[in-house]
Amino acid sequence: MNGYPAQEMLERAKEWASGDDRISAALVYGSVATGRADEWSDLDLLVVTAGDREEVWAERQQIADRVLGGEGCVWAGEVSHQRPYRYAAYRADAAQLDLTMDDGRAKPWRGLADGFVAILDRDDIVAKLRADFEGWKPLEPDVEVSDGATWVWLKYLAGRLRRGQHWMVRCGLVSLAYERIVPLLGVSPNAVETALPAELRTRLHGAIAVRRGGRRTDPSAPSDGRTVRRRARPLVPANRAGPTGPSAGARDPGPHRQAVIGATGAIGCDRARQPISGGPSTRSPASLRTMPWDRDSLIAAVAAEGRDVDLSDAVRRSGWESVVLETRDGWILRFPRPHVAFEREVALLRRIAGRLPARTPVIVWTGERTKFAAYRKLNGCVFDVEAYRRAPSHQRDRLARSLAGFLVAMHAVLTPGEIAELGIPGGGDSDDAQILDRLDRVPRVVRHDVETLLAEIAALRRERAELGRPVVLHDDFHFGNVVLDGPVGYLVGVWDFSCVRMGDPSEDLRYLAGGPVDLLDRVAHAYEQLSGRHVDTRVATMAHRHEVVSDALDLDEPETLVDVVTRWRVADACAS
Numbered sequence: 001m002n003g004y005p006a007q008e009m010l011e012r013a014k015e016w017a018s019g020d021d022r023i024s025a026a027l028v029y030g031s032v033a034t035g036r037a038d039e040w041s042d043l044d045l046l047v048v049t050a051g052d053r054e055e056v057w058a059e060r061q062q063i064a065d066r067v068l069g070g071e072g073c074v075w076a077g078e079v080s081h082q083r084p085y086r087y088a089a090y091r092a093d094a095a096q097l098d099l100t101m102d103d104g105r106a107k108p109w110r111g112l113a114d115g116f117v118a119i120l121d122r123d124d125i126v127a128k129l130r131a132d133f134e135g136w137k138p139l140e141p142d143v144e145v146s147d148g149a150t151w152v153w154l155k156y157l158a159g160r161l162r163r164g165q166h167w168m169v170r171c172g173l174v175s176l177a178y179e180r181i182v183p184l185l186g187v188s189p190n191a192v193e194t195a196l197p198a199e200l201r202t203r204l205h206g207a208i209a210v211r212r213g214g215r216r217t218d219p220s221a222p223s224d225g226r227t228v229r230r231r232a233r234p235l236v237p238a239n240r241a242g243p244t245g246p247s248a249g250a251r252d253p254g255p256h257r258q259a260v261i262g263a264t265g266a267i268g269c270d271r272a273r274q275p276i277s278g279g280p281s282t283r284s285p286a287s288l289r290t291m292p293w294d295r296d297s298l299i300a301a302v303a304a305e306g307r308d309v310d311l312s313d314a315v316r317r318s319g320w321e322s323v324v325l326e327t328r329d330g331w332i333l334r335f336p337r338p339h340v341a342f343e344r345e346v347a348l349l350r351r352i353a354g355r356l357p358a359r360t361p362v363i364v365w366t367g368e369r370t371k372f373a374a375y376r377k378l379n380g381c382v383f384d385v386e387a388y389r390r391a392p393s394h395q396r397d398r399l400a401r402s403l404a405g406f407l408v409a410m411h412a413v414l415t416p417g418e419i420a421e422l423g424i425p426g427g428g429d430s431d432d433a434q435i436l437d438r439l440d441r442v443p444r445v446v447r448h449d450v451e452t453l454l455a456e457i458a459a460l461r462r463e464r465a466e467l468g469r470p471v472v473l474h475d476d477f478h479f480g481n482v483v484l485d486g487p488v489g490y491l492v493g494v495w496d497f498s499c500v501r502m503g504d505p506s507e508d509l510r511y512l513a514g515g516p517v518d519l520l521d522r523v524a525h526a527y528e529q530l531s532g533r534h535v536d537t538r539v540a541t542m543a544h545r546h547e548v549v550s551d552a553l554d555l556d557e558p559e560t561l562v563d564v565v566t567r568w569r570v571a572d573a574c575a576s
Contacts, residue, residue: 005095006032007570009043010119013067014573017120022052025125027106028574029116030098034517035571038563042096043067046106046116048125053103057085060099064089067097083109105129108136114389115517117574134393150176293335298325301370302333309333309374321498326377332361335372336498341423342371345498348422352497356409357402358482359493378493380483387487388516395488400522401530402484402491403477403512407523408531411471411505419502424472426502431550432458441558442549446565450549457542464504464539475499478511505531506539513537513544 010032017026030044031037045067049056056063065072068091076089085101106112106129113133118126157172293301295316302311302325314325314333321340325333336342349363361375388396414424432454442450476499483493505527512520524535545568552561 004037004039004041004566004570005091005093006037006041006043007566007573008069009067009095009097010570010573012069013043013045014119016063016066017047020056022049022056023120024048024050024104024123025106025118026120027112027116027118027126027129029111029114032570033117033574034115035514035567037567037570042098044098044100044111046100046102046112048102048104048106050123051103053085053101057101060087060101061089064097064099067099068095070095073097105132108132117517119574130393137390137392293323295325298323298333298335301335301367301372304369305367307365307374321496330377331374332377333372333374335370340498342373342498344422344424345500346373348424348497348500351418351422352413355413356406356494358406358491360497361495378483378495380492381486381489383479383482383484384487385516388519391488396518396522397526398490399484399488400519401526404523404526404530406491406494407474407477407505407508407527410474411508411531414472419472424500424502426470431546435546435550435553438553438558441553443559443562446561449565449568450561453542453545453549457539457546460536460539460542461504464506464536468533470502471505473501473503473505473508475501475503475508477508479515504536504539505533506535506537507543509535509537509540510544510547513541 010028013026013028017023025048027046027048028044029046031041032043047056061073061076064076064087068089070091070093072091073089074092076087079086079088079098083100087099087101089097089099106125108129112129113136153172153176157169157176160168160172295314298316299311299314302309309331310327310329311325313328317324317326321337323335323337325331325335327333336345346363346366349361352360353362359378361373361378363373363375366373388399414422435450435454439447439450474494474497476496477494481494481496482491484490485492509520509523509527512523520537520540524537524540527533527535548564549561552558552564
């Protein structure tokens, strides 16, 4: 089987568990369940026995051998410092199985709270577990630090320091930061590598280039000329520490240390490495790289309009659909890229003002000499994925219902006459043709997967087209284009309407397919309750994958599809 070791172990675990009548349920959690697995990932497997735990536990070595496959495990042992009935086993190539056993029902704990997938459920174990999670809360990080082994560890390090064992102390402080300090910030240690704000990363990269003798004049642009943010990864923005813009009128995010941000509109249809589309693709990587306006040129263009705007500390931001200036007093000055239907977006924003359940940009004025729009920033909080994973079910539902409520309203915001008057484009399959034309650039090991994806999304779209008329899609609905009233709060603002088109409502949920495992289902359920119209999560997932492939080819990065497609295989294996 092609794929990561964790994927191969997953298949063997399913085969073993389904053939053992003593097993009530088998749940996979960790990176495999959340779609973040790679070749170094282990398989986190929780088995629930039906009253026979001691008997099954006695066979843990044989079970590990079977799941690991190959030559079986070369080292195994109980993980005594973690929860009971926990067993770690390693293969000669370092592939790892973490096996945990519960009896009767699965116990809620932090590992499962981050997301899990059932590969076997004979006795409604999952339903019972979700019910148990309703009133469950993880131990607060500060309590965990105060009551755990932190102070014992510090005393140990102090003793080593007095003895002059500096190397051990340095190693120990790294462990202290990882296991104790990082959780105090409300961040999972496993996510800390992606928690650095994009703006700070850009400044650091720029500083490194200067230190190495680089001559980049624009630190916001990578050395290859591409824009800083690319379209395929975070549906969910990285956790940020500290404000990124004026916060007047925004709710205080409080102890979550969540940024208060504004609607810059700079990203455009930028999915920041996570994309898709069902309609024709007009974006051009060349236009991203050749946009001639640097910060000084943009400031000069605004100044030429004779408006009273303080541009002294304006910040330039760049995305797929636009380049913007953000002023310190809350103005957003958005310059469209050549392929964007700027006049239509301005007309649309003016038409829908006040007609949706969340704030949208209100165009105050537009440039007469140069094409750009001016509006006030929308303030609010960015979505915090780690806080979401810790949040109770009712809070997750509140967020999901607000997202669904906006989409329901958006999909019905225009009359047929307004749609025709504004010239809202329809969907299409030109992206399919573009992918097919470049299929020979897709790595051979995943080319069949891409062909299968194209066939499935085409079939799904034909099937959906027969079920109902298309609606007005926002078509860029992801957490980079919205603000909430709290880190896991209610939707209060949405921007970037440059990608609006007609299409299947299911495709407006596609970016949710890359987030927490339950969010897509919650939003789809709320959408159907509010509208009475069915949305298909499989369409959303396939549409998302379709756009990831398209973007990888647009960015001339087809080699990235090997890892991406392998993760999809794991996700599909978990869901089957």
